[in-house]
Amino acid sequence: MSLRRINVNLHLSLSNIKLYSKKLTFKNMRLESTLDQPRRSYQTNVAEKSVDLHHVPVLVDAVLEYLDPKPGQTIVDMTFGAGGHTKRILNSSSDIKIYALDRDPVAHNFAKELAKEYPGQVVPLLGRFSELPSLLKDHEVKQGTVDSFLFDFGCSSMQFDVADRGFAVSKDGPLDMRMDGFRCPETPTAADVLARADEEDLARILKIYGDEKLAKKIARAIIEVRYSFKKLETTQELAELVDTVCGGDQRKDQLGRHASMATKTFQALRIFVNNELNEINYGMNIAEKYLKLGGRLITIAFHSLEDTIVKRHISGNVSEYRANILPLRYSSHGICLQDSEVEYVMHSPWEMLHKHVIVPSEEEVLSNPRSRSAKLRAAICVK
Numbered sequence: 001m002s003l004r005r006i007n008v009n010l011h012l013s014l015s016n017i018k019l020y021s022k023k024l025t026f027k028n029m030r031l032e033s034t035l036d037q038p039r040r041s042y043q044t045n046v047a048e049k050s051v052d053l054h055h056v057p058v059l060v061d062a063v064l065e066y067l068d069p070k071p072g073q074t075i076v077d078m079t080f081g082a083g084g085h086t087k088r089i090l091n092s093s094s095d096i097k098i099y100a101l102d103r104d105p106v107a108h109n110f111a112k113e114l115a116k117e118y119p120g121q122v123v124p125l126l127g128r129f130s131e132l133p134s135l136l137k138d139h140e141v142k143q144g145t146v147d148s149f150l151f152d153f154g155c156s157s158m159q160f161d162v163a164d165r166g167f168a169v170s171k172d173g174p175l176d177m178r179m180d181g182f183r184c185p186e187t188p189t190a191a192d193v194l195a196r197a198d199e200e201d202l203a204r205i206l207k208i209y210g211d212e213k214l215a216k217k218i219a220r221a222i223i224e225v226r227y228s229f230k231k232l233e234t235t236q237e238l239a240e241l242v243d244t245v246c247g248g249d250q251r252k253d254q255l256g257r258h259a260s261m262a263t264k265t266f267q268a269l270r271i272f273v274n275n276e277l278n279e280i281n282y283g284m285n286i287a288e289k290y291l292k293l294g295g296r297l298i299t300i301a302f303h304s305l306e307d308t309i310v311k312r313h314i315s316g317n318v319s320e321y322r323a324n325i326l327p328l329r330y331s332s333h334g335i336c337l338q339d340s341e342v343e344y345v346m347h348s349p350w351e352m353l354h355k356h357v358i359v360p361s362e363e364e365v366l367s368n369p370r371s372r373s374a375k376l377r378a379a380i381c382v383k
Helices: 044-050 060-067 084-092 105-117 129-138 157-161 190-196 199-210 215-227 235-246 263-274 276-290 304-315 339-345 362-367
Strands: 004-009 013-015 018-020 023-029 074-077 097-102 122-126 146-152 291-301 350-352 375-381
Touching (some): 060 084, 097 129, 146 276, 190 199, 215 235, 235 263
Parallel strands (some): 074 097, 146 291
C-alpha cells in the first residue's frame, strides 16, 4: 500500500482575533483505507433523488438588489448548488448568460439540466474556484469581461441532506465530507484525516477551523480510539465520541435550539478536507481579475473565517494576493511610510455598495433557519 505525504497550507485561518499562517504536514498519511474493506461511497443518482430541488436560496432578494442584473450581461455563479440564485437571476432579466460553477458533480448535473431549460444562457462548469481560469479559457472568456460574480460559501443544502456525503452531524453516514465527491480520488476523506493526523495537528485543525474550545481533549480522544484499534468511519461514531468528551455539556444555536456538541468538529474537518479558505482567497483574486470596471461582487458567508477573508480583500488588507495575517488595527504605530507607500499598501479595487453587512430578516430566518448566520457583502470593482 503506497504512502503519501500531504502538505496542507492553513495560511488563512482565524482564531479569536488573529489570522494565523501555519503549514501542517501529515507524514505517512495513507489515502487508501487502512483496512482491506472498501470505502463506503454514495451513488450520484441516489444523491440527486434525495435532494429537495425546491430549497429556498439565502438572501435572494438582497442578491438581486445588489447584483442588479441587466439584459445581455455575463455573470459567474461560483457556487451553483441546486441553482436557486441562478434561476432567480435568469428570471429577473432577459438574455443573461451565467457560467454556473460548482465542484460537486451532483450540482454540475443540475446545472446541465438547467442549461436545457435556458439554452445558450447557462454554461455548466465543473471545478473548484482555483480551476475557474482554465475553464473560462476553454470558453474564450477573457479577464476584465465579466459583469458580476456571486459567491455563496460553505456547504449546500443538498450536501447536508444526503447522509452518504458525511457532512451532517444528524445523519449517519461515512465520514467523507469531500465536496468534489469522487472527482478527485486523491483527496483524503475526513476519516483519513482522523486516522492519520497526529494529535497536535488534529487539535490545531479543530481549534483554528472550528473555534472548538475543547480541541485538545477531542484530539486526545481521537488518538485514544486509534490506540484501541478502532477506526472512526461514520458520522455517528464521531458525534458520539465528541459528546462523550464534552461530558454532558449543551450548546445552542443562534435560534436558541439545542445543537450537537460535534457541530464545530464537523465544520473544522469539512473546511480542512476541502481546503475551503484557500479556495475562497483564490476566488476573490479571480473575481478581481475577471470583472469589468464597475462590475459587481456579491458574497454570502456563514461564519467568520469566510467573512474575514472577504472583508480583508475588500478593504485592501492583502499582501501577495493573500488576506493579511492581522487586521489593519494591529498595524505598527512605530513605522513611518511615505504617502506613495501607504497608497500602495492600502490599494483596494473595491468600493462597498452598503454601509453595514446585510443579514437575513427575522421572517427569512423563521422560514429558512439555515439562513440565520448568513452575511452578505456587495462591492463594485473600481480599479
